[in-house]
Amino acid sequence: MKRLDDFRLRMGQHELVPLMIGGMGVDISSADLALEAARLGGIGHISDAMIKTVADRRYKTKYVKNKQALYKANVESHDKSEVKFNLGHLAEATRLHVEATMSRKTGPGQIFINCMEKLTMNAPKETLKVRLGAAMDAGIDGISLAAGLHLGSLALIEDHPRFRDVRIGIIVSSLRALQLFLKKNARLNRLPDFVVVEGPLAGGHLGFGMDWAQYDLATIVAEILAWLKAEQLDIPVLPAGGIFTGSDAVRFMEMGAAGVQVATRFTVTRECGLPAEVKQEYFKASEDDIEVNQISPTGYPMRMIKASPGIGDGIRPNCEAYGYLLDANGQCAYITAYNREVAAHPDERRISVKDKTCLCTQMRNFAIWTCGQLAWRLKDTTLQRPDGSYQLLSAEHVFKDYQFSTEGRIAQPAPEALPA
Ligand SMILES: Cc1cc2nc3c(=O)[nH]c(=O)nc-3n(C[C@H](O)[C@H](O)[C@H](O)COP(=O)(O)O)c2cc1C
Numbered sequence: 074m075k076r077l078d079d080f081r082l083r084m085g086q087h088e089l090v091p092l093m094i095g096g097m098g099v100d101i102s103s104a105d106l107a108l109e110a111a112r113l114g115g116i117g118h119i120s121d122a123m124i125k126t127v128a129d130r131r132y133k134t135k136y137v138k139n140k141q142a143l144y145k146a147n148v149e150s151h152d153k154s155e156v157k158f159n160l161g162h163l164a165e166a167t168r169l170h171v172e173a174t175m176s177r178k179t180g181p182g183q184i185f186i187n188c189m190e191k192l193t194m195n196a197p198k199e200t201l202k203v204r205l206g207a208a209m210d211a212g213i214d215g216i217s218l219a220a221g222l223h224l225g226s227l228a229l230i231e232d233h234p235r236f237r238d239v240r241i242g243i244i245v246s247s248l249r250a251l252q253l254f255l256k257k258n259a260r261l262n263r264l265p266d267f268v269v270v271e272g273p274l275a276g277g278h279l280g281f282g283m284d285w286a287q288y289d290l291a292t293i294v295a296e297i298l299a300w301l302k303a304e305q306l307d308i309p310v311l312p313a314g315g316i317f318t319g320s321d322a323v324r325f326m327e328m329g330a331a332g333v334q335v336a337t338r339f340t341v342t343r344e345c346g347l348p349a350e351v352k353q354e355y356f357k358a359s360e361d362d363i364e365v366n367q368i369s370p371t372g373y374p375m376r377m378i379k380a381s382p383g384i385g386d387g388i389r390p391n392c393e394a395y396g397y398l399l400d401a402n403g404q405c406a407y408i409t410a411y412n413r414e415v416a417a418h419p420d421e422r423r424i425s426v427k428d429k430t431c432l433c434t435q436m437r438n439f440a441i442w443t444c445g446q447l448a449w450r451l452k453d454t455t456l457q458r459p460d461g462s463y464q465l466l467s468a469e470h471v472f473k474d475y476q477f478s479t480e481g482r483i484a485q486p487a488p489e490a491l492p493a
Contacts, residue, residue, distance in 0.1 A: 077322045078476045082116075082309065082332035084215075084240055084266065089182060090114040091332030092322070092475050093311055094339050095269070096187020096217055097277070098122030099436040100130070103346035104174040106339060109468035111182035113476075116332075118217060119174055120187040121167055121204050123397055126437050128166040132173065136162055137394050144393035151412055153392045154403030158194050164207040171211035183214040185240065190221025191278070191371040195399035202229040209233050215240030217269065220278055220371065222250060224257040231261055242267035244313075246280025246288075248296050255306075267309045269334050270294050274315030274446035276337050278373035285365060285374060290314050291328070298329045317447045319478035335475065337445035338454065342468040349465070351439050354378060356463035360449040368430040370398050370406035378442040383435030387414060387424035395433035407431045454483050464489050
């Protein structure tokens with residue numbers, strides 16, 4: 074019986090363990106987590122989501138405070154079109170995070186950055202160009218183009234000196250999305266270096282509608298592999314979404330996948346950026362506690378634990394400080410929903426907004442607990458302490474479990490020493 078370690082992922086001149094830890098925005102896929110994946114010979118991701126907030130936390134900068142001060146007069150206004158990102162600061166924050174991460178890299182693996190197109194930042198093209206360019210300047214190994222079709226993203230960076238050297242891949246959820254991406258970018262004569270095929274069981278935003286349950290990852294992967302073969306296109310394909318064990322991964326490798334992308338199992342590792350108490354919520358979740366809803370202002374359905382404190386919260390939009398989801402016209406679906414509720418309940422001090430969430434604020438505060446569909450199985454991956462809480466895992470333990478396990482088995486960690 075094969076193990077994932079019997080396969081290798083070829084990426085340029087690199088031969089890697091075919092395991093990629095997916096990007097998890099706002100610093101959930103932390104530098105520490107990505108660095109472990111690289112040390113162990115796989116691929117890890119950092120994320121540039123809310124990069125200025127991440128920089129403030131990690132590198133003691135003051136981007137958010139300064140931006141908030143700059144736009145203070147706008148706080149009460151419904152019109153957020155004035156709230157712009159300073160492109161110089163955006164580049165600086167991105168470089169800080171990427172450089173700090175890359176300078177600590179060890180081992181034969183790679184570190185990529187997850188770039189979501191839906192972070193439109195009140196100037197979609199200009200900000201995306203800066204984000205991608207700054208990450209390449211700072212020495213990132215690769216980029217995953219996420220949360221969007223990215224039809225124009227490559228053209229934004231075609232003049233960058235590292236354009237053909239950095240590994241650039243795209244996340245898609247259908248053959249059609251991949252075909253569209255390839256067609257729109259044919260002029261650049263640069264194929265993506267990898268394609269992540271994200272199915273309906275993944276964490277984060279879904280590339281499906283609310284009918285996600287009708288789709289099946291293996292079917293989409295088979296369709297994409299067959300098409301690439303027919304077109305004689307040699308692009309590594311990495312399925313993602315609900316791959317919970319090494320054996321699940323091997324099944325995809327035997328179909329012809331080049332590697333797999335996983336995330337949920339790493340949310341309960343010590344290196345993951347979630348606060349310790351939130352990791353316990355992930356462990357505790359039962360199948361009924363997980364839902365796909367439409368509260369993300371991006372318009373994409375998102376999967377999360379129902380008890381996430383950010384669901385239904387009616388906080389005032391905080392675009393002056395953040396504003397990552399403002400579209401090209403300075404609008405966000407949460408602002409509309411919030412203003413509607415304020416108008417409907419003029420005498421209430423604390424309102425609730427049920428249909429949308431202020432995703433910037435809530436993700437920054439780790440108050441939306443997004444997870445993959447199989448998060449309810451996390452409790453089976455560890456030991457329970459006498460007080461009922463669950464033992465956290467090391468990223469190395471989970472990584473090696475994917476790499477070496479067979480027959481659907483999940484390795485348990487060594488029991489931690491009890492306090493004397
Ligand atoms: C907590 C969490 C946050 C995520 N955030 C992002 C993100 O910011 N960008 C992205 O492209 N995918 C995101 N994802 C999706 C993962 O990168 C990955 O493709 C997917 O979750 C794989 O499925 P699995 O979690 O069942 O292994 C997130 C997933 C989780 C669990």
